[in-house]
Each structure stands twice: as C-alpha cells, then as structure tokens.
Amino acid sequence: MAGPMEQFEVRKIVDLPDFTIPGVGVIDMAFTNSTLAMTLAAAAIAGFFALATAKGEVVPGRLQMVGEAAFNYIDNLTTSIIGHEGRKFFPFIFTLFLFVLTMNILGMFLVFTATSQLAVTATLAAMTILLVLIVGFARNGANMYKLFVPAGVPWYMLILVTPIEFISFMLRPVTLALRLFGNMLGGHVAMKVFAGFVVSLGALAAGGGLGLLGIPGAMLSLGGVVALTALEFLVAFLQAFVFAVLACVYLNDVVNLGHHH
Amino acid sequence: MAPDNTSAPSADAHGHAPVGSTEVPGHHAESGGLPQFEFQYWGGQIVWLLVLFAILYVLFARVFVPRFRKVADARAETIAGALDDARRVQAEADAKAEAMKVEIDRARGEARRLVADAQAAAAEQLAGSQAAQDAELAKQIEAAETRIRSMRDGAMSNVKGIAADVASTMVEKLTGKPVTATEARAVQGNA
Numbered sequence: 001m002a003g004p005m006e007q008f009e010v011r012k013i014v015d016l017p018d019f020t021i022p023g024v025g026v027i028d029m030a031f032t033n034s035t036l037a038m039t040l041a042a043a044a045i046a047g048f049f050a051l052a053t054a055k056g057e058v059v060p061g062r063l064q065m066v067g068e069a070a071f072n073y074i075d076n077l078t079t080s081i082i083g084h085e086g087r088k089f090f091p092f093i094f095t096l097f098l099f100v101l102t103m104n105i106l107g108m109f110l111v112f113t114a115t116s117q118l119a120v121t122a123t124l125a126a127m128t129i130l131l132v133l134i135v136g137f138a139r140n141g142a143n144m145y146k147l148f149v150p151a152g153v154p155w156y157m158l159i160l161v162t163p164i165e166f167i168s169f170m171l172r173p174v175t176l177a178l179r180l181f182g183n184m185l186g187g188h189v190a191m192k193v194f195a196g197f198v199v200s201l202g203a204l205a206a207g208g209g210l211g212l213l214g215i216p217g218a219m220l221s222l223g224g225v226v227a228l229t230a231l232e233f234l235v236a237f238l239q240a241f242v243f244a245v246l247a248c249v250y251l252n253d254v255v256n257l258g259h260h261h
Numbered sequence: 262m263a264p265d266n267t268s269a270p271s272a273d274a275h276g277h278a279p280v281g282s283t284e285v286p287g288h289h290a291e292s293g294g295l296p297q298f299e300f301q302y303w304g305g306q307i308v309w310l311l312v313l314f315a316i317l318y319v320l321f322a323r324v325f326v327p328r329f330r331k332v333a334d335a336r337a338e339t340i341a342g343a344l345d346d347a348r349r350v351q352a353e354a355d356a357k358a359e360a361m362k363v364e365i366d367r368a369r370g371e372a373r374r375l376v377a378d379a380q381a382a383a384a385e386q387l388a389g390s391q392a393a394q395d396a397e398l399a400k401q402i403e404a405a406e407t408r409i410r411s412m413r414d415g416a417m418s419n420v421k422g423i424a425a426d427v428a429s430t431m432v433e434k435l436t437g438k439p440v441t442a443t444e445a446r447a448v449q450g451n452a
Contacts, residue, residue: 005295005296006296008295008296008297009296009299010296010299010302010306019308024304025304026304027304027305027308028301028302028304028305029305029308029309030305032302032305032306034302034306034309035305035306035309038306038309038310038313039309039313041313042313042314042316042317045317046316046317046320049320049321049325050324050325053324053325053328053329053332056328056331056332056335057332058332058335058336058339060332064332067325067329068329068332068333071326071329090326091318091321091322091326092318092322094321094326095314095317095318095321098317099313099314099317114310116297117297117306118295118297118298119297119302119303119306119307119310120306120310123306123307123310123311124310124314127311127314181297185295185297
C-alpha cells in the first residue's frame with residue numbers, strides 16, 4: 001500500500017536537457033508529474049477562456065456566462081479592495097486566482113496536486129510580494145517606510161508598532177506560501193489516510209473471524225472520505241480566493257499608502 | 262513525520278542525486294521527510310511555473326480581459342443607447358402630446374368662436390327681422406290712424422255744414438228772413 005505521502009512525490013515523465021542559469025546553477029528542466037499538472041491547469045484555463053471569450057456577444061452564451069461570472073467576481077474584488085486602480089492589477093490577480101483554483105481543483109481529480117508543492121506556492125507568493133515591492137517602490141519611493149509607521153500613532157507606541165509591522169510584512173510571503181501549501185497538503189493527506197483505512201480495514205475483514213469488526217470502521221472511514229472530499233472542494237476554492245484576496249490587500253497597502261479609503 | 266524535514270540537512274540528504282539524473286526518485290519519501298522538500302525538483306517546478314504563469318498572464322492581459330472589457334463596454338453602451346432611445350422617444354411622444362393638446366385647445370377655441378358667431382348672427386338676424394316687422398306694423402298702424410283721422414275730419418266738416426244749414430233754417434223759420442252766407446259763416450265761427 002502506498003503511503004499517504006507518495007502522492008506528493010515528483011516523478012520525471014520526460015527528461016529534458018538541463019538548463020543553467022548563471023549565478024544560480026543547473027536546473028533540471030525535466031517534465032515531471034508536477035509540471036504536467038501545472039501545464040494541464042494552464043491549458044485548461046487558456047482553452048476555457050479562449051472559448052468563453054471567442055464570440056464576445058452582448059447577450060452571452062453559457063460558456064461566456066461562466067467566464068463573465070468569474071471575471072466579474074474577481075473584478076469586483078480588486079475594485080472593492082484596491083479601488084479604481086484595481087483595474088491595472090486585475091489581470092495579475094485574475095491569473096493568480098484562476099491558476100491556483102484550477103491546480104487545486106485538478107488535484108481533486110488527478111493524482112497530483114501542484115499546489116501541494118511548496119516550490120509552487122512559494123513561487124506564487126514570491127511573485128506576489130515582488131510585485132507588491134516593485135509597485136510600492138515605484139509609486140512611493142522612500143515613502144515606503146510609512147508602511148511600517150501607521151499614521152496617527154504616538155511615538156512611544158511606534159517603538160513597539162514599527163517592528164511588529166515590519167515583521168508582519170516580512171512574514172507575508174511566508175504565510176502566503178505556507179497557507180496554501182499546508183491546506184492542500186493536509187487535506188490530501190487526510191483523504192488518503194481515511195481512504196487507506198477503508199482498504200486496510202476491509203482487508204482485515206476479508207480475513208474473517210475477529211477481523212469482521214473492521215467492517216463498521218471501514219464504513220465510517222468511507223463516510224469520512226466522502227465528507228473530506230466535499231470539504232476539500234470547498235477548500236480548493238477558498239484557498240484560491242484567499243490567495244487572491246490577500247494579494248489584493250497587500251497591493252492595496254502600497255497602492256493607497258498613506259490615504260486610506 | 263521526520264522532525265527535521267524542514268531543515269537544510271534534510272535537503273542535503275536528498276540532494277545527493279546529481280541534478281538531471283534519470284534515477285527514479287520514488288525511494289526518497291521512504292527515507293523520511295516530505296517529498297516537497299526534495300530540492301532537486303524545485304528549480305524545474307519554479308521555472309515551469311513562471312513560464313506558464315507568464316504565458317497565462319500575457320493571454321489574460323492582452324486577449325481575454327480586453328475581450329471581456331469590450332463586451333462589458335458594448336453591453337453598457339447598448340443599455341445606455343437603449344435608454345437614450347427610450348428617453349428620446351418619450352420626449353418625442355411628450356412633444357407630440359403637447360402639440361396635440363395645443364391643437365385640441367385651438368380647435369376647441371375655434372368651435373367656441375364658431376358657436377358664438379352663429380349665435381350672434383342668429384341674434385342679429387332675429388333682431389333685424391323683428392325691426393322690419395315692427396316698422397311694417399308701425400307703418401300700417403300709421404296708415405290706419407291717418408285714414409281714421411281723415412275720416413273723422415271729413416265727418417267733422419260735414420257736421421259743420423249740417424249745423425250751418427240747420428242754423429240758417431232755424432233763423433229763417435224764426436225771423437222769416439233768409440240768412441246771408443256771411444252771417445251763416447259768422448255763426449259757424451261762434452258755434
């Protein structure tokens with residue numbers, strides 16, 4: 001029986017030539033099950049939106065309706081959090097949301113979940129924070145320090161508040177990466193463990209005798225798997241949404257630095 | 262789960278395989294630690310992810326989002342246009358109703374004027390014919406009165422002659438002398 005961690009193992013499917021980045025080192029560009037999952041997700045997104053936006057009718061068809069629902073959902077999100085300037089960041093937030101969501105959902109159907117790889121979630125988090133830093137410095141320049149110095153706070157409080165704000169800012173990419181990673185990892189491990197119980201208790205029952213006591217346990221575990229699967233679908237959406245919301249919130253901090261709206 | 266799975270030594274322990282080797286890495290998981298911390302696959306995953314994300318981002322920024330915006334704009338424009346049309350038609354209808362009202366008022370005034378004219382003409386005609394009739398009647402009355410007056414005058418003059426005759430006859434009878442015409446006339450004047 002495969003262990004609950006086996007589903008997270010990266011395996012090579014097609015070995016591609018290595019790739020050397022100067023100053024970083026040699027990168028194994030092999031096409032793995034992880035990159036396959038990402039590619040499938042990206043292809044699914046691109047394919048779906050290519051079809052959904054192909055006609056661009058004023059009165060939308062079914063596909064276009066779904067695409068527009070997602071579009072409006074995230075558009076409203078960015079505009080409500082960042083304000084009218086949210087439009088500029090909308091493509092990034094939308095891509096981020098859809099990519100994470102599709103990788104999460106694909107993980108529910110395929111054997112591999114790309115977002116349960118820390119490498120993937122850390123890259124997405126690093127990208128988000130890099131964008132926040134670039135936008136922040138480009139817009140505010142040296143005023144970026146205001147991010148750690150809230151307006152209207154007395155100086156003796158600032159001694160305490162500024163380090164806390166600084167640390168919390170520094171931890172943002174870490175929490176962003178670990179939240180998604182931990183949720184997907186934990187959920188899939190739990191599902192696999194419960195599913196493993198069903199098989200092992202069933203095998204015990206097949207042996208007859210006292211082992212028959214395993215049947216109620218196996219049934220309970222099966223119920224657990226069903227419940228967890230439903231929960232994981234919710235988590236798959238929720239974590240993508242949380243990622244997008246936090247990216248918006250972090251962008252808003254630097255876009256509207258100093259003037260809260 | 263191994264407690265040291267997040268530490269660098271773990272990464273070193275799994276990083277022994279030369280990068281790019283074709284070895285199947287299945288057994289690493291059994292040696293403890295999360296498979297996610299096998300750093301030999303990090304580089305490839307990161308690069309693939311960045312490439313895929315970049316492709317998706319460009320697709321969305323350049324193709325899909327503008328398409329959605331265009332549709333949304335077209336929809337907003339259509340709705341605004343329809344509203345404008347409706348407003349314009351409404352205004353037109355209002356103007357027509359106003360014009361109609363003015364027309365109706367005018368027609369009503371015209372009708373009122375016509376009725377008043379007709380009444381005035383009828384009254385005038387009535388008054389005219391009445392006056393003519395009155396004049397005719399007055400003329401007839403006048404003629405009758407004239408006739409009556411002449412008849413009376415004629416009768417009166419006859420009575421005078423008769424009275425003179427009677428007087429002269431009476432004088433003749435009483436005095437035996439005939440009365441001269443001059444005397445008779447004098448009597449007449451005293452009578």
